Amino acid sequence: MIASCIICNSPYSMDTSPMRYSCECGGLLQLVQDFSGIDADQLKRCFYERRALRHTISASGVWRYKELIAPKLPEDHIVTRNEGNTGLYETESVRQFAGIRRLWLKAQSENPSGSFKDNGMTVAISHGRSLGYRGFACTSTGNTSSSLSMYAATGGLASLILVPDRDVALNKVLQTLAYGAQVRTFTGTYDDGIRWLDNHAETEGLYVCNSINPFRIEGQKSILFELAQDMDWSLPDWIVLPGGALSNASALGKGLHDLYELGFISKLPRVAVIQAEGASPFHRMIANGNVSLTPEQKPSTVASALNIGNPPSWRKARDVLQLTNGVTAAVTDEEIMQAKLHIDRSGIGAEPASAAAVAGLRKLVRDGTIHRDETAACILTGHILKDSDSLRSYRDIPDRIQQVQLAN
Numbered sequence: 001m002i003a004s005c006i007i008c009n010s011p012y013s014m015d016t017s018p019m020r021y022s023c024e025c026g027g028l029l030q031l032v033q034d035f036s037g038i039d040a041d042q043l044k045r046c047f048y049e050r051r052a053l054r055h056t057i058s059a060s061g062v063w064r065y066k067e068l069i070a071p072k073l074p075e076d077h078i079v080t081r082n083e084g085n086t087g088l089y090e091t092e093s094v095r096q097f098a099g100i101r102r103l104w105l106k107a108q109s110e111n112p113s114g115s116f117k118d119n120g121m122t123v124a125i126s127h128g129r130s131l132g133y134r135g136f137a138c139t140s141t142g143n144t145s146s147s148l149s150m151y152a153a154t155g156g157l158a159s160l161i162l163v164p165d166r167d168v169a170l171n172k173v174l175q176t177l178a179y180g181a182q183v184r185t186f187t188g189t190y191d192d193g194i195r196w197l198d199n200h201a202e203t204e205g206l207y208v209c210n211s212i213n214p215f216r217i218e219g220q221k222s223i224l225f226e227l228a229q230d231m232d233w234s235l236p237d238w239i240v241l242p243g244g245a246l247s248n249a250s251a252l253g254k255g256l257h258d259l260y261e262l263g264f265i266s267k268l269p270r271v272a273v274i275q276a277e278g279a280s281p282f283h284r285m286i287a288n289g290n291v292s293l294t295p296e297q298k299p300s301t302v303a304s305a306l307n308i309g310n311p312p313s314w315r316k317a318r319d320v321l322q323l324t325n326g327v328t329a330a331v332t333d334e335e336i337m338q339a340k341l342h343i344d345r346s347g348i349g350a351e352p353a354s355a356a357a358v359a360g361l362r363k364l365v366r367d368g369t370i371h372r373d374e375t376a377a378c379i380l381t382g383h384i385l386k387d388s389d390s391l392r393s394y395r396d397i398p399d400r401i402q403q404v405q406l407a408n
């Protein structure tokens with residue numbers, strides 16, 4: 001496959017190692033898809049047929065869309081856990097909380113490792129394996145690492161993980177270790193980890209699975225494809241998602257572009273990217289009308305997955321806002337936890353980072369950016385058990401635990 005630089009358009013072949021993540025000029029790479037031979041109506045029928053095929057690669061909520069993601073990747077290199085196929089819910093209590101006419105929640109938390117990362121990771125790992133790599137690496141606040149180490153274990157491959165030594169959810173790191181990964185902790189943030197990988201991955205023979213990897217982004221497009229298929233190719237007015245490294249904003253935007261180009265959808269929904277106030281360099285850039293991103297040196301939020309001060313994909317996300325007439329917002333930790341309470345009590349549940357999307361939707365409805373008669377889908381990115389420390393902040397929990405003596 002060919003990738004091109006998002007800044008200067010230089011082309012690169014992605015079929016040989018060492019793997020390339022960025023251009024000589026520093027711009028990230030983006031895969032170039034050729035949809036010229038595709039019969040869209042026939043492909044649409046295939047998507048429905050494949051969804052019904054249990055226990056096959058094609059039934060995966062990612063590989064079902066292989067022609068639009070990695071058409072030439074040989075099937076025998078694919079490492080899959082039947083990812084995707086996640087639920088789409090309409091929940092009255094969360095809808096009322098957000099204050100919008102109709103709201104759908106896409107629960108990527110139902111993925112096999114518990115977060116949306118699996119949609120992209122299956123593609124990145126499979127691509128790396130097709131190039132002959134045996135060692136896979138990332139830096140992570142915990143979800144990318146859980147996903148990477150799960151797929152590495154599935155494929156009999158080695159994983160090396162760099163984890164900041166503070167402000168990460170311990171149970172995500174334990175999940176990562178449980179799958180068998182080697183973990184190195186360091187003083188610093190996700191941003192420092194990315195820099196280290198940039199400088200050392202090639203010499204250590206490692207394939208990097210962070211979202212600087214364009215195959216990760218390509219795989220994450222499937223979240224949007226599945227949402228569109230679930231909704232019979234008629235998407236809501238808004239797609240609202242949390243923003244950290246901005247991989248999801250980049251991927252969903254590319255997915256929207258693809259579906260529009262192929263004629264699967266006739267209208268582009270608007271994209272709203274929601275950041276936590278303590279880690280909101282992208283929101284500040286957009287709100288201030290700046291042309292480049294000023295990194296945040298000490299990102300800090302209760303939504304530990306969003307503790308990212310220098311999101312690598314900010315240019316791709318900016319282009320998505322331009323394509324979809326999108327917006328950004330920032331929400332406080334208190335607003336995030338308030339939204340999380342509603343999502344948890346609805347029975348769906350989510351980690352704080354995911355709840356930022358619902359908190360942001362509520363804010364944008366309240367300030368009139370989103371009209372209450374419009375419709376929206378929020379992407380719930382991670383599972384309720386992912387950040388279990390945050391659950392301790394529910395003040396009513398002690399009142400609902402009763403110590404009793406059980407008589408036989």
Ligand SMILES: Cc1ncc(COP(=O)(O)O)c(C=O)c1O
Binds near residue numbers: 306
């Ligand atoms: C649960 C969860 N939600 C949201 C995000 C932010 O997504 P992105 O980095 O794609 O902006 C992350 C990690 O990045 C995450 O782990």
Ligand SMILES: N[C@@H](CCOP(=O)(O)O)C(=O)O
Binds near residue numbers: 142143144244
């Ligand atoms: N929250 C993420 C951080 C972003 O990672 P990336 O995979 O988009 O590079 C995590 O789970 O580590």
